[in-house]
Amino acid sequence: MRGFLKVFLLLAMAGAAVFWYLTEPKVLDAQSLPTTPGDVEKGKYIFYASGCASCHAAPDAKGEEKLALAGGHAFKTPFGTFYAPNISPDEEDGIGGWSDVDFVNAVMRGVSPDGQHYYPAFPYMSYQRMNVQEVIDLKAYMDTLPAVKSQVPDHDLPLPFRFRRGLGAWKFLFMDNKPFKAVQGASDAVNRGAYLVTGPGHCGECHTPRNLLGGPETDWQLAGGPAPEGKGVISNITPHRDGIGDWSEADIASSLETGFTPSYDTFGGSMVAVQENMAHLSAEDRAAIAAYLKSVEPRPSRWKERKPEK
Amino acid sequence: MHILSKFAAVTALTVMSTTSFAADDPIAARQNIMKNVGAAMKAAGAMATGKAEYDALAAELAVRTINSSAIGFPMFFPKGSETGGDTEAAPAIWSDMEGFSKSSAQLATDSATATEAAKGGMDTFKGAFFAMAKNCKACHEKFRIKKN
Numbered sequence: 001m002r003g004f005l006k007v008f009l010l011l012a013m014a015g016a017a018v019f020w021y022l023t024e025p026k027v028l029d030a031q032s033l034p035t036t037p038g039d040v041e042k043g044k045y046i047f048y049a050s051g052c053a054s055c056h057a058a059p060d061a062k063g064e065e066k067l068a069l070a071g072g073h074a075f076k077t078p079f080g081t082f083y084a085p086n087i088s089p090d091e092e093d094g095i096g097g098w099s100d101v102d103f104v105n106a107v108m109r110g111v112s113p114d115g116q117h118y119y120p121a122f123p124y125m126s127y128q129r130m131n132v133q134e135v136i137d138l139k140a141y142m143d144t145l146p147a148v149k150s151q152v153p154d155h156d157l158p159l160p161f162r163f164r165r166g167l168g169a170w171k172f173l174f175m176d177n178k179p180f181k182a183v184q185g186a187s188d189a190v191n192r193g194a195y196l197v198t199g200p201g202h203c204g205e206c207h208t209p210r211n212l213l214g215g216p217e218t219d220w221q222l223a224g225g226p227a228p229e230g231k232g233v234i235s236n237i238t239p240h241r242d243g244i245g246d247w248s249e250a251d252i253a254s255s256l257e258t259g260f261t262p263s264y265d266t267f268g269g270s271m272v273a274v275q276e277n278m279a280h281l282s283a284e285d286r287a288a289i290a291a292y293l294k295s296v297e298p299r300p301s302r303w304k305e306r307k308p309e310k
Numbered sequence: 311m312h313i314l315s316k317f318a319a320v321t322a323l324t325v326m327s328t329t330s331f332a333a334d335d336p337i338a339a340r341q342n343i344m345k346n347v348g349a350a351m352k353a354a355g356a357m358a359t360g361k362a363e364y365d366a367l368a369a370e371l372a373v374r375t376i377n378s379s380a381i382g383f384p385m386f387f388p389k390g391s392e393t394g395g396d397t398e399a400a401p402a403i404w405s406d407m408e409g410f411s412k413s414s415a416q417l418a419t420d421s422a423t424a425t426e427a428a429k430g431g432m433d434t435f436k437g438a439f440f441a442m443a444k445n446c447k448a449c450h451e452k453f454r455i456k457k458n
Contacts, residue, residue, distance in 0.1 A: 258443075268451055
């Protein structure tokens with residue numbers, strides 16, 4: 001019996017050690033970063049490509065107000081309510097005083113400067129694919145935005161999810177920390193679109209459904225599904241007839257510029273803010289996004305009730 | 311001015327007659343109105359973007375349709391019509407009826423401007439059309455939830 005207890009204790013300790021090892025935040029070190037200083041103008045472009053203001057501006061901010069990244073927007077999800085933090089350059093309430101490597105690790109690894117995991121409501125799963133230099137450019141631009149004071153509430157989560165270390169296990173399951181990889185043989189436009197959609201644009205964060213653990217269902221990439229917030233649905237943006245199969249590349253590019261769909265309906269909900277960011281991109285980049293979306297595997301909308309086909 | 315007031319009378323009558331229909335099924339009524347707006351946008355949009363040849367009468371008819379749809383539109387959202395019939399109306403309409411009515415009134419104003427601008431030729435119309443078109447998205451951002 002005493003032998004059994006010893007074995008049990010040893011196994012438990014080994015398990016704890018493995019858990020501790022696996023859940024340890026994985027970060028990039030300062031030496032591995034490119035040495036070119038951030039470029040403000042390029043960073044401004046990345047700011048729109050990656051849609052920072054859509055979540056981090058104060059709720060209902062319009063126009064210029066969207067550049068004050070005071071946070072406070074509430075995201076009611078099945079895992080609890082998340083509040084977008086202040087990421088303005090304010091020293092106390094925001095991220096003023098962060099180094100480049102702090103910022104890169106927050107954005108691309110989901111790890112705070114003091115080594116805590118961020119929740120994946122922050123789309124680092126997509127941002128991990130970004131070009132590191134572009135993230136440094138982004139920081140240079142964000143440093144020029146107004147510093148604002150704001151007190152954002154703590155995330156309101158049920159007990160098991162309050163334990164941030166556990167997010168290391170989530171990352172172990174779903175996150176690979178790999179950079180964007182261009183597809184051999186695909187056109188430059190398709191690869192550029194793939195980078196924008198899967199990296200900074202983080203389209204899949206909403207348009208790819210999530211499993212019970214909140215990880216992406218990669219077999220259903222970009223196929224949409226019931227919206228995690230509210231009672232609506234997230235559109236299928238694959239070239240299936242349930243999605244955007246009957247949209248031309250020009251239709252897609254034009255909808256991202258104007259907000260109108262080919263049938264002169266409009267985008268609604270949070271897609272309005274996304275579209276307004278996409279309108280800041282170059283026409284070539286919107287065309288690249290369209291080319292990529294038309295190139296992905298068509299997938300049906302599995303949540304749709306179907307009448308048997310005759 | 312005489313013709314305009316005639317149009318206003320016709321519009322008011324249309325709204326009144328559709329309201330009695332709306333009492334039976336406000337969800338179907340407002341969905342039909344939005345379909346008309348969509349068709350009108352398609353026609354006006356094709357001209358404003360140069361995809362179709364500009365026709366002042368067609369342009370005016372299109373934006374007038376939008377104008378008559380916008381006037382009194384919130385009447386089609388009575389209490390009790392929050393759910394059912396595949397409605398994509400967001401709960402925010404009822405929690406913020408004032409804001410919703412304001413959005414709808416803004417569309418009425420901007421479509422009335424576009425109706426006047428339609429007579430001034432393509433270049434005048436274009437600007438007024440896009441100013442009006444902004445309303446669609448602004449309202450859908452807050453007050454519609456996509457269901458398909």
